[in-house]
Amino acid sequence: STNKILKSGQVFEESLQIGPQGPKILKVIKSNPSHSSPLKRYTNMLEKYNESFASKSYTSEEYENMIQEDEAYIIPGLGDGGVAVELDSEEAALAQKLMKKEAFNIILSDKIPYNRKTPDSRNPLCKRRKYDEDLPNASVVIIFNNEAWSPLIRTVYSVINGSPKHLLKEIILVDDKSDRAVLQGKLEYYIRTRFPSLVRLVRLPERSGLIRARLAGARAATGDVLIFLDSHCEVVEDWLRPLLQRIKEKRTAVLVPIIDVIDDQTFEYSYSKSAPEFFQIGGFTWSGHFTWFNIPPEEEKRRQSPVAPTRSPTMAGGLFAIDRNYFWEIGSYDEQMDVWGGENLEMSFRVWQCGGSLETIPCSRVGHIFRDFHPYKFPGGKDTHGINTARLVEVWMDSYKRLFYMHRPDLLNIDIGDISDRKELRERLKCKSFKWYLENIYPQKFILDENVQAYGRVRNNLNLCLDHLQRSSKSQYDLGIYSCHTALTASQYFSLSKTGELRREENCAEVQREKSPPYQHKVVMYKCHGLRGNQEWKISPVKQMVNQQTGLCLESASLTSGSDLYVAACSESSSQQWHWDHMLIT
Numbered sequence: 001s002t003n004k005i006l007k008s009g010q011v012f013e014e015s016l017q018i019g020p021q022g023p024k025i026l027k028v029i030k031s032n033p034s035h036s037s038p039l040k041r042y043t044n045m046l047e048k049y050n051e052s053f054a055s056k057s058y059t060s061e062e063y064e065n066m067i068q069e070d071e072a073y074i075i076p077g078l079g080d081g082g083v084a085v086e087l088d089s090e091e092a093a094l095a096q097k098l099m100k101k102e103a104f105n106i107i108l109s110d111k112i113p114y115n116r117k118t119p120d121s122r123n124p125l126c127k128r129r130k131y132d133e134d135l136p137n138a139s140v141v142i143i144f145n146n147e148a149w150s151p152l153i154r155t156v157y158s159v160i161n162g163s164p165k166h167l168l169k170e171i172i173l174v175d176d177k178s179d180r181a182v183l184q185g186k187l188e189y190y191i192r193t194r195f196p197s198l199v200r201l202v203r204l205p206e207r208s209g210l211i212r213a214r215l216a217g218a219r220a221a222t223g224d225v226l227i228f229l230d231s232h233c234e235v236v237e238d239w240l241r242p243l244l245q246r247i248k249e250k251r252t253a254v255l256v257p258i259i260d261v262i263d264d265q266t267f268e269y270s271y272s273k274s275a276p277e278f279f280q281i282g283g284f285t286w287s288g289h290f291t292w293f294n295i296p297p298e299e300e301k302r303r304q305s306p307v308a309p310t311r312s313p314t315m316a317g318g319l320f321a322i323d324r325n326y327f328w329e330i331g332s333y334d335e336q337m338d339v340w341g342g343e344n345l346e347m348s349f350r351v352w353q354c355g356g357s358l359e360t361i362p363c364s365r366v367g368h369i370f371r372d373f374h375p376y377k378f379p380g381g382k383d384t385h386g387i388n389t390a391r392l393v394e395v396w397m398d399s400y401k402r403l404f405y406m407h408r409p410d411l412l413n414i415d416i417g418d419i420s421d422r423k424e425l426r427e428r429l430k431c432k433s434f435k436w437y438l439e440n441i442y443p444q445k446f447i448l449d450e451n452v453q454a455y456g457r458v459r460n461n462l463n464l465c466l467d468h469l470q471r472s473s474k475s476q477y478d479l480g481i482y483s484c485h486t487a488l489t490a491s492q493y494f495s496l497s498k499t500g501e502l503r504r505e506e507n508c509a510e511v512q513r514e515k516s517p518p519y520q521h522k523v524v525m526y527k528c529h530g531l532r533g534n535q536e537w538k539i540s541p542v543k544q545m546v547n548q549q550t551g552l553c554l555e556s557a558s559l560t561s562g563s564d565l566y567v568a569a570c571s572e573s574s575s576q577q578w579h580w581d582h583m584l585i586t
């Protein structure tokens, strides 16, 4: 499914990102012997999963007992320092079943202390940074819909324990109308007894989606700076001051911490121990998804220090800091976006195009549990990511929307609601064009049909076209041929760049010799390296596509639709002649 956010290091569509992984320390954990039947609790939880959503109220005493019972499962010291934990086999099997409902290991989460210590994942240079005494204070807004108990409570403890008292004005929990029983009276009781005054709970009268939930949190907030977090995060030492310091210096800077990965199975707090300076910044795909990419050399140079604010074209969306007044001035959010998805690119484009900046603050780090699916419902089963994205594309991307709709022609015939308010906002703020954004903020972004020699379908005389054959979600895949589609669609859309790359958005065609007889030369799509060599191609006068390193020609040796593509010794055969839909340079 493309309906999820990937962790830095995962492959999205055609983009391959490799994040160095720290060593894994596994600790096998037995059930807590002091407790009567730990397995029974989770078997019950699994069997009565639906019942746990029925709301029912209890007395304070009963809530207190439930909380004490939760605490009896906690194993002191477990997962401390962010080490990975493995459950014993019976519990692990049960955890796998619960994983299908919760999208993370809830049994383990329940056993790990709410206030476990996170490792110091920061660049050592961060310890030498100095911050002003006098910084703006923060309201931390944590929104949730049916979040499991222990990750939510751990997020709250982590923020409280990890932030200087005088800088944390309040924590605002926004319940986006969860129907889980534990998030009703028990949560209210917990907040009242465990953190009175500091934590406020805002309940939404109807399911509003994360965008409107964050707006409700922002309206309730009173601090100088808004910091939004997902409901399954843990902060790292001194995460807050670097964000506040930068906003003090630049009011229009919207900031993101480095987002570390909390493993959904082992709860390992993972980051690169060998390269603490390594992190990635945000990009996007023309299909409208967020991606990660490495800091380009120009930005490395501009920022001067590896711990200085690092400009990022987009943000993942869940974790960011913004001056509270600036949040409203710059257009807060598109209130008509539903449930999940798209708001992060909308805010990213808007902030840049309307005069602000988006920056990663390397000394601020926060861990997040990346889940493989959403453990909550999408009302009406709507593709909210698609619809929300179409809304932002219409408002912010000008004519570049053509590239989005090429991927999503289905969205051209769907009601995306009224966008006139957002267009007015863009007028009022006198925002710059998307072309300006691409040229100045994201010049690395490959534009499929601009500054290229040719683009479109690449067709031979048998009406077979180059085609990714639906293999493009892999980081590396064999290129194929398929009957040409009647319209230009994503799977057959190729470009020949100015530097001779035969490419798609992120991946370039290169030649690899097979390891077994008959040792043919296969055409493989691989991450573009920009160094020409095996990825350089030229169109010959007789319309061959010649690989510059091997001198071999693109050849549809097998004539059937759906087969792989090879290069072979160049000949004048018609199987080596390729016609591009659009030739810009002849």
Ligand code: UD2
Binding pocket: 004, 005, 143, 144, 145, 146, 147, 176, 208, 209, 210, 213, 229, 230, 231, 232, 259, 316, 317, 318, 319, 339, 340, 341, 342, 343, 344, 368, 370, 371, 374, 376
């Ligand atoms: C990422 C972001 C997320 C959001 C999303 C794009 C990170 C780490 N996370 O997806 O914050 O920007 O991309 O839209 O960058 N929630 C509600 N109501 C809903 C749905 C969700 O309150 O109807 C809450 C949910 O409980 C969670 C937060 O919104 O706290 C984000 O949801 P998610 O964790 O499912 O999103 P994620 O991390 O996959």
Ligand code: MN
Binding pocket: 230, 231, 232, 318, 368, 369
């Ligand atoms: Mn999340």
